[in-house]
Amino acid sequence: MTTKIWQVSISCFILALALVFGLGVSGLPTDAGYAGISSRFVPILITVFLAVVGALLLWQSLTGGFRHFFDDTANVRADLRGVIWVSAGILLMALLISYIGFVLSAAVLFVCTARGFGSRALLRDLAIGVALVLPVYWLFGQVLAVSLPKLFNQWL
Amino acid sequence: MTETFGLLLSGFATALQPINLMWAFIGCALGTAIGVLPGIGPALTVAMLLPVTAKIDPASALIMFCGVYYGAMFGGSTTSILMNTPGESASIMTALEGNCMARNGRAGSALATAAIGSFVAGTLATILLTFVAPFVADFGLKFGPAEFFALMVLAFVTVSSVLGASMLRGMVSLALGLALGLVGQDKIEGVARYTAGVPELVDGIEFVLVAVGLFAVGEALYSVLYDSKTAPPTQNKLSSMQMTRDDWKRSWPAWLRGTAIGFPFGSMPAGGAEIPTFLSYSTERKLSQSKADFSSAGGKGAIEGVAGPEAANNACATGALVPLLTLGIPTSATAAILIGAFQNYNLQPGPLLFQTSGDLVWGLIASLYVGNVMLLVLNLPMAGIWAKLLNLPKAQLYAGILVFASIGVYGMRQSALDLLFMYMIGVIGVIMRRFDFPVAPVIIGMILGPMSEVHLRRALSISQGDWSAFLTQPIAATLLILSALVLFVPMFLRRRGIRLGEDD
Amino acid sequence: MSTRTTVTMRGALMAGLLLSLSTSVMALDNVKFMIGANPGGGFDQTGRGLGKAMVEAGTAKSVQYENKGGAGGTIGLAQFVNASKGDANSMIVTGAVMIGAIVQNKPPVTLANATPIARLFYEYNVFVVPAASPLKSMADVVAQLKKDPGSVKWGGGSRGSVDHIAVAMIAKESGVDPGKINYVPFQGGGEASAAILGSHVTVGTSGFSEMQQFIKSGKMRALAVTSGTRLPGESVPTLKEQSINVEIGNWRGVYGAPGITADQRKALTDAVVAATKQKSWTDSLAGNDWFAALLTGDDFAKFVDAEHKRIEDSMKAVGLVK
Numbered sequence: 001m002t003t004k005i006w007q008v009s010i011s012c013f014i015l016a017l018a019l020v021f022g023l024g025v026s027g028l029p030t031d032a033g034y035a036g037i038s039s040r041f042v043p044i045l046i047t048v049f050l051a052v053v054g055a056l057l058l059w060q061s062l063t064g065g066f067r068h069f070f071d072d073t074a075n076v077r078a079d080l081r082g083v084i085w086v087s088a089g090i091l092l093m094a095l096l097i098s099y100i101g102f103v104l105s106a107a108v109l110f111v112c113t114a115r116g117f118g119s120r121a122l123l124r125d126l127a128i129g130v131a132l133v134l135p136v137y138w139l140f141g142q143v144l145a146v147s148l149p150k151l152f153n154q155w156l
Numbered sequence: 157m158t159e160t161f162g163l164l165l166s167g168f169a170t171a172l173q174p175i176n177l178m179w180a181f182i183g184c185a186l187g188t189a190i191g192v193l194p195g196i197g198p199a200l201t202v203a204m205l206l207p208v209t210a211k212i213d214p215a216s217a218l219i220m221f222c223g224v225y226y227g228a229m230f231g232g233s234t235t236s237i238l239m240n241t242p243g244e245s246a247s248i249m250t251a252l253e254g255n256c257m258a259r260n261g262r263a264g265s266a267l268a269t270a271a272i273g274s275f276v277a278g279t280l281a282t283i284l285l286t287f288v289a290p291f292v293a294d295f296g297l298k299f300g301p302a303e304f305f306a307l308m309v310l311a312f313v314t315v316s317s318v319l320g321a322s323m324l325r326g327m328v329s330l331a332l333g334l335a336l337g338l339v340g341q342d343k344i345e346g347v348a349r350y351t352a353g354v355p356e357l358v359d360g361i362e363f364v365l366v367a368v369g370l371f372a373v374g375e376a377l378y379s380v381l382y383d384s385k386t387a388p389p390t391q392n393k394l395s396s397m398q399m400t401r402d403d404w405k406r407s408w409p410a411w412l413r414g415t416a417i418g419f420p421f422g423s424m425p426a427g428g429a430e431i432p433t434f435l436s437y438s439t440e441r442k443l444s445q446s447k448a449d450f451s452s453a454g455g456k457g458a459i460e461g462v463a464g465p466e467a468a469n470n471a472c473a474t475g476a477l478v479p480l481l482t483l484g485i486p487t488s489a490t491a492a493i494l495i496g497a498f499q500n501y502n503l504q505p506g507p508l509l510f511q512t513s514g515d516l517v518w519g520l521i522a523s524l525y526v527g528n529v530m531l532l533v534l535n536l537p538m539a540g541i542w543a544k545l546l547n548l549p550k551a552q553l554y555a556g557i558l559v560f561a562s563i564g565v566y567g568m569r570q571s572a573l574d575l576l577f578m579y580m581i582g583v584i585g586v587i588m589r590r591f592d593f594p595v596a597p598v599i600i601g602m603i604l605g606p607m608s609e610v611h612l613r614r615a616l617s618i619s620q621g622d623w624s625a626f627l628t629q630p631i632a633a634t635l636l637i638l639s640a641l642v643l644f645v646p647m648f649l650r651r652r653g654i655r656l657g658e659d660d
Numbered sequence: 661m662s663t664r665t666t667v668t669m670r671g672a673l674m675a676g677l678l679l680s681l682s683t684s685v686m687a688l689d690n691v692k693f694m695i696g697a698n699p700g701g702g703f704d705q706t707g708r709g710l711g712k713a714m715v716e717a718g719t720a721k722s723v724q725y726e727n728k729g730g731a732g733g734t735i736g737l738a739q740f741v742n743a744s745k746g747d748a749n750s751m752i753v754t755g756a757v758m759i760g761a762i763v764q765n766k767p768p769v770t771l772a773n774a775t776p777i778a779r780l781f782y783e784y785n786v787f788v789v790p791a792a793s794p795l796k797s798m799a800d801v802v803a804q805l806k807k808d809p810g811s812v813k814w815g816g817g818s819r820g821s822v823d824h825i826a827v828a829m830i831a832k833e834s835g836v837d838p839g840k841i842n843y844v845p846f847q848g849g850g851e852a853s854a855a856i857l858g859s860h861v862t863v864g865t866s867g868f869s870e871m872q873q874f875i876k877s878g879k880m881r882a883l884a885v886t887s888g889t890r891l892p893g894e895s896v897p898t899l900k901e902q903s904i905n906v907e908i909g910n911w912r913g914v915y916g917a918p919g920i921t922a923d924q925r926k927a928l929t930d931a932v933v934a935a936t937k938q939k940s941w942t943d944s945l946a947g948n949d950w951f952a953a954l955l956t957g958d959d960f961a962k963f964v965d966a967e968h969k970r971i972e973d974s975m976k977a978v979g980l981v982k
Contacts, residue, residue, distance in 0.1 A: 007591065021338070035613045066592070113551070618842075
């Protein structure tokens with residue numbers, strides 16, 4: 001996708017957001033009490049603000065692109081495989097934390113992220129990940145008395 | 157005055173007992189360790205430690221709690237500088253310049269100015285607390301909703317200092333933050349706004365979640381996408397560990413100004429540490445001789461942008477003890493829990509406390525001096541070691557950052573759903589980075605928006621809908637005039653062809 | 661295998677011994693408390709105080725707490741109801757605040773989904789004015805309210821809180837439209853007390869223990885308490901004494917998990933009742949100006965229904981609920 005399509009899409013996203021917030025206003029009460037302004041007042045202001053900046057942004061993106069913008073990534077090849085690894089790490093942690101416990105799921109995140117950045121030493125990364133999380137786990141459990149999900153015994 | 161000295165000396169006699177020194181040390185160390193985790197702040201830590209009040213005597217417990225409070229502030233700035241992961245809202249400004257410095261090989265200087273600045277500000281603020289607390293507290297009470305709203309206006313007009321290369325894109329970020337801040341229960345009327353019927357959204361979107369998502373996750377994803385094969389963030393391997401003469405020269409005034417901004421803010425009966433850090437940052441940006449160094453101007457990180465906000469943050473934390481000890485009014489979540497600690501000993505902080513338990517209060521005040529020294533001794537030598545972390549291979553460094561960010565977010569309320577939100581916000585953060593939208597205004601908008609609305613509506617409720625109330629009350633009017641000056645004077649001068657500095 | 665048998669047998673012996681010693685209550689295993697608020701607040705103090713007393717009373721072997729703050733405790737309630745079905749050792753802390761949140765936000769999961777165990781205590785409100793205020797009694801406040809309702813700015817906790825409902829009830833009793841009160845909500849007692857001390861509001865209200873020190877030191881003048889009779893050891897008159905027929909308090913109690921049997925419910929209730937006799941519990945009541953008001957079984961269930969209706973009516977009167 002070219003930069004221009006991106007820029008137009010971003011501007012349209014902001015305008016769409018303004019639309020969503022504007023439509024949401026109608027569901028809010030109009031009772032203004034003694035203050036003279038109701039729960040709608042600030043949302044309306046912010047909606048207008050969003051709409052104005054969104055419109056200006058759209059105008060810029062259609063007339064030669066964002067101003068004061070130097071595209072420093074134009075000649076860099078995006079590493080999509082790396083992003084997939086890192087994303088998978090976070091999503092796996094979210095998915096697995098209730099099943100394999102806090103320590104292991106955080107270690108999975110560590111391994112996946114390191115892999116995304118090109119590290120191949122799987123076992124070493126796993127060991128570092130566990131070593132990094134254990135003290136935090138201890139801190140939560142012992143000092144903060146927050147019980148975190150575990151796999152089978154109190155250490156995993 | 158001499159009486160105060162005598163009382164303070166007896167306070168030191170309490171604070172310097174080996175057992176209390178030990179508790180202060182435990183508190184500082186624990187606080188620093190916990191401050192490193194985003195989302196887990198001093199309030200939660202002190203709350204969880206409350207049960208120790210059953211086992212140790214009041215002076216020791218309160219000394220330890222204050223150590224946690226101070227230490228957590230410190231830990232937050234360390235992660236902001238090294239990992240671009242602000243642990244709490246008050247260290248967002250630190251992340252802006254501090255992390256920029258760290259990437260340019262000056263992590264050591266940034267950490268040092270944060271540590272020394274916190275010490276200087278903490279100590280000066282404690283001196284103020286010792287001698288002028290009652291007067292400051294009474295003045296703070298003059299601030300009602302109208303005055304607070306005027307303060308918010310001042311914060312808004314200084315926000316331009318963080319907008320970055322393009323005013324418009326900065327405004328888009330700010331608008332996005334303001335819109336996010338709308339989600340949740342309206343604090344005046346109590347109606348749920350933009351929650352789409354999701355109960356988790358009734359209390360609003362947790363801004364630590366957004367901060368961690370935009371800063372840490374966005375950063376990691378952006379980095380893997382565009383420069384995973386390049387060198388680690390420290391481009392300059394010879395990272396300087398110490399502050400240069402120039403660093404000192406630029407830090408000193410910033411520390412003092414930060415203290416002057418932070419302490420009064422902390423002493424006000426509503427507030428939080430965010431606004432003084434914003435104001436301090438803007439002040440430094442406006443006054444700096446080397447504006448081109450600031451990250452938003454594409455520079456290599458300006459040391460005064462770390463020194464000022466860090467000092468403001470710590471002075472504010474100490475300032476919060478003024479209304480707590482003299483009036484019994486908590487101005488922060490941590491202060492509210494400290495009141496709980498006092499109550500566990502059947503002590504009620506407030507006007508009577510100095511009379512009923514003078515030894516305890518003076519012991520506590522003396523321990524603040526001790527705690528400040530202790531944190532400096534703990535953290536200054538650590539700065540060099542921390543800075544070396546940045547020499548780790550990029551893979552493990554970013555993996556570590558993400559692990560810390562995730563466990564902090566998860567630990568906040570043990571919700572796996574929050575991790576998904578964090579990831580989605582991180583993706584937005586990548587797009588914002590890619591197209592050069594600054595991320596700090598999002599957080600500022602999220603914090604300032606709801607606060608301004610609450611104060612505005614309270615003030616108008618009190619004046620029964622009369623907007624002139626903001627101009628007839630002297631403090632509010634002064635603040636609004638000041639805001640107008642900040643906004644219009646540079647415009648006017650520019651039109652006349654006079655420039656106050658670089659074009660921004 | 662043999663070791664396990666021994667342990668079980670020893671456990672049985674111990675249980676038998678305990679049974680013979682204390683005929684009333686058997687110790688529950690690990691008791692879990694769900695606290696629908698962040699650490700440090702009133703819900704948290706209640707849960708942790710009760711848990712500690714249960715261990716001391718020997719009615720629980722150990723206790724665990726889970727804080728899940730948000731939306732007046734209803735987020736914690738939803739999780740509690742979903743996760744602890746049939747768990748005879750789980751409890752959730754509840755109170756007037758949670759009822760208010762249920763009425764206001766209409767969450768899918770309400771207290772009707774859980775099992776009532778006991779009401780524990782009441783906390784009463786006090787109405788105060790800054791020391792320099794010309795208002796000397798509630799009669800003065802009501803007179804001004806009747807003349808110009810907007811000029812009396814009431815400062816207190818969030819809308820729909822006990823503070824707000826108390827003000828609405830006072831207005832109604834004095835013949836003023838509760839929809840016409842000028843109520844300014846603050847977050848937390850600290851903000852409200854600062855606004856009162858700084859004379860930014862006309863009259864303020866909050867829990868008695870929060871205001872007590874300001875009254876004692878003479879920085880605020882107490883006009884009335886919301887209890888039925890004067891609080892022990894205090895000279896502040898009640899609203900009723902000043903011919904305003906309002907009595908309202910912020911109560912707290914505990915509920916058990918859904919789907920537990922009648923026997924399990926009784927065991928849990930007995931364990932809680934035994935804990936309320938402990939010194940640590942009565943001490944924490946006294947320290948917080950909480951007034952013991954134990955109510956169990958179906959009486960408690962009826963009480964909660966009545967509270968629900970009362971709070972709903974008041975919220976309708978002030979226009980919070982349609």
